[in-house]
Amino acid sequence: MQPFIHEKPIYIQIMDRIKREIVSKTLVEGSPIASVRELALQYQVNPNTVQRALSECEREGYLKSDRTNGRFVSADETMVEELKNKLLTQWVSELVTQCQSIGLDYHSVCELVKATYEKEGNFND
Amino acid sequence: MISIQGLNKNYGKTQALHDVNLDLQPGKIIGLCGPNGSGKTTLIKILNGLLNDYQGNIRIDGQEVGAHSKALISYLPDQTYLAGWMTGEKAIYLFKDMYSDFDESRMRELLLKLKLDSKQAIKTMSKGMKEKFQLALVMSRKASIYILDEPIGGVDPAARELILTTILENYNPNSILLISTHLISDIESIFDSVIFLKEGEVMLHEDVDTLRDMHGKSVDELFREVFKC
Amino acid sequence: MLIKLIKHDLIATRGEFFGIYLGFLLLSIVAPFLILNGPEWMQVLSVFSVFGVLFAIIIVTLLAVIRLFQKRLYSHEGYLTWTLPVSVKLNLLSKVIVGVIWNVASFLVVWLGALISSTIFLTQLSTFNQVIDTAILLFIRSGFIGKLFNLSLVFLPYSLVTLVYSVVFLLFVITFINTSWIKKGRNAIGIVLYFGLSLVIDAITTRFITQMPININTENFIFNPTDPLLSAYQALSQFNYTINGGVVLAMIALQVSFVVLMTIGILYFVEKKMEIE
Numbered sequence: 001m002q003p004f005i006h007e008k009p010i011y012i013q014i015m016d017r018i019k020r021e022i023v024s025k026t027l028v029e030g031s032p033i034a035s036v037r038e039l040a041l042q043y044q045v046n047p048n049t050v051q052r053a054l055s056e057c058e059r060e061g062y063l064k065s066d067r068t069n070g071r072f073v074s075a076d077e078t079m080v081e082e083l084k085n086k087l088l089t090q091w092v093s094e095l096v097t098q099c100q101s102i103g104l105d106y107h108s109v110c111e112l113v114k115a116t117y118e119k120e121g122n123f124n125d
Numbered sequence: 126m127i128s129i130q131g132l133n134k135n136y137g138k139t140q141a142l143h144d145v146n147l148d149l150q151p152g153k154i155i156g157l158c159g160p161n162g163s164g165k166t167t168l169i170k171i172l173n174g175l176l177n178d179y180q181g182n183i184r185i186d187g188q189e190v191g192a193h194s195k196a197l198i199s200y201l202p203d204q205t206y207l208a209g210w211m212t213g214e215k216a217i218y219l220f221k222d223m224y225s226d227f228d229e230s231r232m233r234e235l236l237l238k239l240k241l242d243s244k245q246a247i248k249t250m251s252k253g254m255k256e257k258f259q260l261a262l263v264m265s266r267k268a269s270i271y272i273l274d275e276p277i278g279g280v281d282p283a284a285r286e287l288i289l290t291t292i293l294e295n296y297n298p299n300s301i302l303l304i305s306t307h308l309i310s311d312i313e314s315i316f317d318s319v320i321f322l323k324e325g326e327v328m329l330h331e332d333v334d335t336l337r338d339m340h341g342k343s344v345d346e347l348f349r350e351v352f353k354c
Numbered sequence: 355m356l357i358k359l360i361k362h363d364l365i366a367t368r369g370e371f372f373g374i375y376l377g378f379l380l381l382s383i384v385a386p387f388l389i390l391n392g393p394e395w396m397q398v399l400s401v402f403s404v405f406g407v408l409f410a411i412i413i414v415t416l417l418a419v420i421r422l423f424q425k426r427l428y429s430h431e432g433y434l435t436w437t438l439p440v441s442v443k444l445n446l447l448s449k450v451i452v453g454v455i456w457n458v459a460s461f462l463v464v465w466l467g468a469l470i471s472s473t474i475f476l477t478q479l480s481t482f483n484q485v486i487d488t489a490i491l492l493f494i495r496s497g498f499i500g501k502l503f504n505l506s507l508v509f510l511p512y513s514l515v516t517l518v519y520s521v522v523f524l525l526f527v528i529t530f531i532n533t534s535w536i537k538k539g540r541n542a543i544g545i546v547l548y549f550g551l552s553l554v555i556d557a558i559t560t561r562f563i564t565q566m567p568i569n570i571n572t573e574n575f576i577f578n579p580t581d582p583l584l585s586a587y588q589a590l591s592q593f594n595y596t597i598n599g600g601v602v603l604a605m606i607a608l609q610v611s612f613v614v615l616m617t618i619g620i621l622y623f624v625e626k627k628m629e630i631e
Contacts, residue, residue, distance in 0.1 A: 006313055006343030009334035044289050045314040046154050047298060049334070136534075173437050175630040178534050196439030206433035208366065208425075215365075222358050223438050 003043065010045055014053035022062060022075050023084045033063060033071040126151045126301055127172065127270065132181035134167055141167045143325040149301050151269065154315055157305040158348055159322035165305040166203065169274050173200050186269070199268035203275045205247065205255050213243030213258060224266055232265035235291065253284060260288060264295040271302045277311060285311055310345040319344055321351055355440050359448035364455065366426065370418045371456065375463050378407045382467035386474040408464060415460040419453040423525050428532040432630040442624050446525070453521040488583070496591035508597055512606055519609040526616040527551065533627035559608055567601040
């Protein structure tokens, strides 16, 4: 099954996925990344799309490629923090844009965020 | 690698293709999208030398449609083209004999993966099996150009996934892969670029991610908009 | 490449002939025995069967060639044929050659059957040695074989040209009805065109050629019922003919011209007007 939506460029979604896995420690420093072909087959997307995503990740610094071992994660603590912040900024920005577009104000949003965290028991993290 | 200039084709008063200009480069998976009757199959037949009454210029690898271009193209039509009495084995023998780029070991692999019996006669195969078999034959060639006409039309989701996997696993990254379809949502993630064909005219020819960026929509949504009326 | 095309076309069509060739040859073995030894109804049945199967071979061959052209070139099988990595000319040439091959094959099978049947007849009616002696007398000592050989030297190329002509003619008609000009009633138009065009070509031919290509001398033949063998020997030794060289050449030239014209036509139809459904 396909994990990507078609409304956004898929290469961006692949990058997001990799960033998430790095931040959530599913992928750690040195973890190998599957080859372009394997990922293309797994996600059933165009190999060029995968290639673009991985190249962009390399360009942004958290993937490196090595002739013998292929691509692997190259993210030290600082980088992981940076990615975490980037993702957070991105998601919050999307949330704010969405809420503003339907007229939800800052307080309503904050209240809802607080309530959701309380319900899911992570408020004190 | 495929260059189409000023292509016009009419059937009597109906204009099937109108001033089509396209330049297709290798290394891309290209979607040829349009509703039924938009001219996709007509265009594909012309590229394959099955339709020779038209105006315009076609150059494939620099040459006109002929023996050279046919050797470069591996074509999957939208229907059964193998003779009914033929068995799978005979079809494989024919392809092996006539196409120097046919890879028999890949074919055998695909037969196993697709669970096909090559000793069966074509006419005794179910529609789904015929389609899979013909797909296997086409993808077993190491061609420079693959042209697939509606490869996923009318198949169930499981078969569709199998077909897409087969296509992705076997296509040569240096080749052109041209896939015509009217069902875009199932397949848009594998396209590099798409061509929208409406009533014989090219409405757009663009990279898919550029389209998604520009419009914030899926190619499928965009397609529906363009073809609404 | 041409050899491969021919090979695959033969493989594709051989199924249509296997049964009837086998049937005919078996019949040519069985029928003489039935005719010589069986009751009258069986004799009659045998004779009718032989002619029936003979006629069937002619029909089957014609239908097979028509199917070869119509199906493998212009039906959905055309998708395979026309996308093979060969030129249009080679594809068409292979089909014509295979059409000729099957006609020759049928001809040979019929002759083989005749040979088998007559050998059986003769060996049943007399001993094998007698048969050989008679054969040598009738055919070799009379000089008949020699004359026949010379005759076939002339007529073999002529027959071949005629055969190629008729196969190309068939291809011409079938190709024409599959062009984009004809949208409906293809079969009917095909039949009409076939016969119509034959008449036209016949008329043109008789305009140019007013004599027979060969005259066989039959004046001195007297059949003596008391000694049929001697009569046969006399007839065969006095067998004589004159070949009108000019007429033969003219007929060959005319047919070759028609073949050339039709080939140009076929190529034009395919390269400019073909549309496979």
